[in-house]
Amino acid sequence: MLNVGFYFVMYSCSGWCCRAHLQLDLPTRPVRHEPLCCVGSLTVMMLPAALAVLLTIFSLIETKEKDFYTFKVVNIRGKLVSLEKYRGSVSLVVNVASECGFTEEHYKDLQQLQRDFGPYHFNVLAFPCNQFGQQEPGSDKEIDSFVRRVYGVSFPLFSKIAVVGTGANNVYKYLVESSENEPDWNFWKYLVDVNGKVLNAWGPKVSVKEIRPKIAEMVRQIIIKKKEEL
Template identity: 40%
Template sequence: MASETSKSIYDFTVKDIKGNDVNLSQYHGKVLLIVNVASECGLTQTNYKELSALYEKYKSQDFEILAFPCNQFGSQEPGTNEEIEQTVCTRFKAEFPVFDKCTVVSISAVEVNGKNAAPIYQFLKNQKGGIFGDGIKWNFTKFLVNKEGKVVDRFAPTTSPLKIEKDLLKLLQSS
């Protein structure tokens, strides 16, 4: 679906790590943290640990983390979906949804920048540009989405997921 005509995150359908279609409208009414992840990045250990802690603490309060594996930065997510799932679930004990690295037959992995950027990332960047423009600079850029599917904030890869907690709480407590 074209990001130009999309009004919320719920207008998108993506593939999960097993290749099944997931209409993001199933997350309507939940606060989302959307993150481009990588298994072999210097930021991986801390981000996955803190993302898992946030998820465990708030998953029962209408909060979801949506992780999108991306190999666009330094080839730091080189594995197959099966290898990524094994790493995320076993090594990092993540329980939040992880999506498909491959989104389109002609694209070898989810791209967040450039002409082959996944539509969901075109939408996210259009909603909340970064300090130095819309481009995503590295793995673990985080987008906070409210219960209506609108992007309300964007956080740099180096921002600790735990530093986002106060913003997350405000959204969870809103009606």
Template identity: 40%
Template sequence: MLRSSTLFIFGRNLAAARISASFHLAKQFSANSKQPILHPSQISSFTCPIKVGFSSPFPFNSRSDRTMASQSNSGSIYDFTIKDAKGNDVNLSDYKGKVLLIVNVASECGLTNSNYTELNQLYEKYKDQGLEILAFPCNQFGAQEPGSNEEILEFACTRFKAEFPIFDKVDVNGDTAAPVYKFLKSSKGSFFGDDIKWNFSKFLIDKNGTVHDRYAPTTSPLSIEKDVKKLLGIA
């Protein structure tokens, strides 16, 4: 019994030491890069506060944003009308019967190249079988989506040949968060709270408009292909 207690205490102390070390690393990196200092609980979901082509200094659990909160029973994804990148109103009820992958995107993040590339691959493979990818530019994380809607469209369509719809730039956190994102976050929280942690967080919606799952920024689009196929009814 004494040995078990000793091992338990040692394990807790070791975990605390790792968190402390990670936090000090975050503080040092933040001071050098002028990025906001993160609480240790955010580090495993945080990524790439730097330009394309560089890797993050933090260790990540690619599925650390998996669902904790229960599904909300109030409202539906189909209740919302949003604006596309050209200012036109789009009623999400137009997507009834589709599987939706909703992503907050950025043009200057270290995850931009891999995510846009894999989102394109996923969309090309399953768009004719009922998948729609809805991209929402957001500039709340490291100011990595600074351009206008027109510039964002030009970037996505020219550099990545993106065919999935890109909508009006929005906030996803705080009082100014777009209503659709308030709904998504209330439907599916994460281990580290409801707020979106960084660029390229992902929500997967089933054909009935139910928020099925939520994935961390570092979860690659192709890694959730099996979940997409399941909702599409593909063996």
């Protein structure tokens, strides 16, 4: 008997390899060896299984449930930011405009909401939009300067976007699909809970004061829960 040890390596077209060490006791008389093509055949046989695993992984990634806070947007100063920072808070998402008949009332009341509830896990999130009546014609810098100077806005503002149509921002596509309410004018308001789910939507004719009690109750529930967790 002859004792023989050797290594072999298998490569697949995807680039991975497998190396193994074999220790065999071989008879001294000649034996018939399997052709090397068997190694290649084994690799080919393993490819479907490997591809199936990869497809399953990609499928799980793609089907991960989205919510409002999973998106990234550009803020009014041109920086890409994640909405994840607002998770755990109630958000009122509004498409705003500087030259609309609803501008003054809404901006004043939105700022009051931010002032009253901002310290308690609430934010107004404003997205300028020029699609309705061309009433937000200015640049991001001009919009930011105007609302801070005239209305003392302290809530987060984001870069001007489209909220309807084929060019609509993905954030608004999500809001519309989730609420089944598409904005048809400025100052549509979407109420988003702490988990990023859209609870309700109101058009510009519904005042901020009318929905204030709903927001106040949601904020109150957050405060109670936070105290219980202490």
